[in-house]
Amino acid sequence: MNPITHLLAGWAVGLPADLSRRDRGLIVLASISPDLDAAPALIDLAKGRSLQDLELGSRFHHSAHTLAFAAAFSLACLLVARRRFAAAALAFAAINLHYLCDIAGSRGPDGYHWPIPYLMPLSASWQLSVPWQWGLNAWPNVLITAALLALTIYYAWLRGCSPVGLLLTHADRAFVDTLRNRFGMPADSSPR
Ligand SMILES: [Zn+2]
Numbered sequence: 135m136n137p138i139t140h141l142l143a144g145w146a147v148g149l150p151a152d153l154s155r156r157d158r159g160l161i162v163l164a165s166i167s168p169d170l171d172a173a174p175a176l177i178d179l180a181k182g183r184s185l186q187d188l189e190l191g192s193r194f195h196h197s198a199h200t201l202a203f204a205a206a207f208s209l210a211c212l213l214v215a216r217r218r219f220a221a222a223a224l225a226f227a228a229i230n231l232h233y234l235c236d237i238a239g240s241r242g243p244d245g246y247h248w249p250i251p252y253l254m255p256l257s258a259s260w261q262l263s264v265p266w267q268w269g270l271n272a273w274p275n276v277l278i279t280a281a282l283l284a285l286t287i288y289y290a291w292l293r294g295c296s297p298v299g300l301l302l303t304h305a306d307r308a309f310v311d312t313l314r315n316r317f318g319m320p321a322d323s324s325p326r
Contacts, residue, residue: 144164145282153220165229167198202255237264287313
């Protein structure tokens with residue numbers, strides 16, 4: 135799925151827990167980070183290749199979509215997060231949710247399923263994919279993204295924070311104030 139959907143999904147994974155801004159940021163980063171393996175596509179584009187002809191991007195994409203990557207990222211959370219175990223567990227969940235979303239809804243325009251090599255580099259025996267996978271720009275992805283966006287806006291109104299605040303605290307404050315001016319204050323508006 136696209137990075138915006140993964141970002142919103144990572145934010146949603148962290149919502150049930152009482153976490154600091156930094157720990158929420160780590161979980162969002164966990165949710166989008168497997169797609170850093172698509173970065174070599176930028177080299178293809180710099181070489182003048184078209185989107186349909188990305189040699190390096192095709193070769194490396196999904197190489198970080200593995201159990202080992204999820205475990206390594208979670209281990210890093212144990213070292214740097216404030217609520218170490220909660221952040222590590224939720225980061226692990228967010229990365230595996232990313233894989234599930236890709237398995238369900240990331241079929242390429244050429245029909246390729248982009249299987250998830252979950253046990254690499256230890257074993258190539260698990261190449262996770264499903265025959266009913268839908269396309270990257272199919273309507274279920276639009277629906278999922280819209281639902282996650284609605285959830286994000288609702289919780290921004292309720293709790294006073296949104297993913298915008300991970301980078302821009304003033305913009306986040308203005309966003310929350312706009313929502314609360316429009317829809318009123320929630321019964322419990324204490325920040326979390
Ligand atoms: Zn992915």
